[in-house]
Amino acid sequence: MFRCDIEEDLGIRWIKVEGRIDSLNAPLLQREMHRLITSGERILVADLSRTSYLSSAGLRVLMEAFKQLKKVEGVIYFHRISAPVRSVFEMSNLTEIFILVEGMEEIQERLHGGKSPLSVVSSEMDGISVDALERDSVSPGEFFTFGSPDKLSSASYCESDVATVTSDEVRFATGLAALGEHYGEYKDLFGEAMTVQGNFFYYPAVNRPAVDYMLCSQGKGSFACKYLHGFGFNGDYRRILSFEHGERFVDLSKLAQLCVTISSADLLGIVLLAESKGFWGMHLKRSPISENRPANGKDIFAAENFTQWVNFPVEPGEIDHIIVACGIVARDGKKASARVQQVVGEGKNFHLHAGVFAREPLNRKIESFDQELSRIITELPIYKVQHALGRTLFSRGMAGIVELQG
């Protein structure tokens, strides 16, 4: 006999397992655990008071859930374990590792005992629940651009347009770029790129591209990347948000607006870390250098050339993947400086490039923003870097906001 009920109490999910967790039933429990964790639950209680039997197959499921939650700073409590469960835990030396609890009071104590030293303000904005941390005494960051986007549509960049950007000078950047020593080697590779915390990722504009990257921890100190054009920013996060969708998923445009509403500056550098519920991204299929200029003399976005040059999505993709996006948001595109207007494009107020990382749950604790960002960009596989479109949907995530001058 096996029964697994999911209930809610104390604001968290309880998995009540009645009967046997053996080789036959363990996969069912695993499915439930996985579903809860991927849907964003970070605190679980496994009530094993009525579990009559546990074999190594079941134990594996519990260990995996424990490890997976631990990685994202979550936790699973084992509530009132039965005698057979206790004997298996003991024989496997897990009673000291697993958190065993007796009764609601103990769980409540553990949940609310240690108060967070940070003052996080929770609110609901437009149906989205938002936790926001504001850091005082953070001075505004610096915004800068390199190259010019003007030669893009005519595909007429040449060697003299290349801006060398080194990883220790620029922490965050967005643009068209490549990696390499000599122009002749990398000129056909310029594609969507981003620099996040000094780490560089780009999607070479070739057939069947694969993301190329350079991490700052990898090399010996700083390295150079070659931007054809782009923009970047330095500075510390003034605010960090954690958000969770309400009835509907949150699209990128709305999220950009939310960052503006919550901030006081007119220009923001944004680093977004979120779970995708349908990613819309586009990328160049050819490097926009003068050698590749369309033979018909028309611009690369003209109808005759568009499909050869641009990979434009027809449907959303990468559901449940972790997206890391980097770029800027302006309060009002029309009132922004000429430099900013040139970067965001006419009628728009944001420009972000996004890396599509593995399908994994995300830790959404504000205080671990930096840690979680580092974990994702240095440990998880990345599949794409694309220009992110405003209709991209997210279920939940975090955003680091650098307030910028300019």
Add this chain to the structure above:
Amino acid sequence: MDTLRLPAKMEHLDRFRSYVLDKAAHWGLDDDLLFKIELALEELIVNVIHYAYAEHDHGEVEVGCSLVNDSILHLCIQDWGKPFDPLARPDPDTTQGINERGVGGLGIHLVRRMADQVTYQREQGCNILNLYFQIPKECLLPIEN
């Protein structure tokens, strides 16, 4: 010793289980011991199901269960798959922290802890595992047959 021989398939796990547990209950063993026997049986049968045979071999597994001298329960599990001594595997290091620990290898570790003695033999193309469980005097019912 009468035995039960069935194809090495997950769907037969329950039949092996009730075959052994019915006997053990009949002998009046307490829940504690029943749990140990049941757990050891599952771990070893699942091992055979997963590792003994190639996918289309349709191999079998045989389980025997008897009382020795009214004081020991003897469980015998046999298969005709490739030679495999589960006891030869090093025990997982359960003193490590959770991050260093793999999630595998725990089944055999539990078997060793459950049974009072476990032996392995390979005879005429057959893997034979013998498990012995000491029965506390007070919990054995008088045997009728």
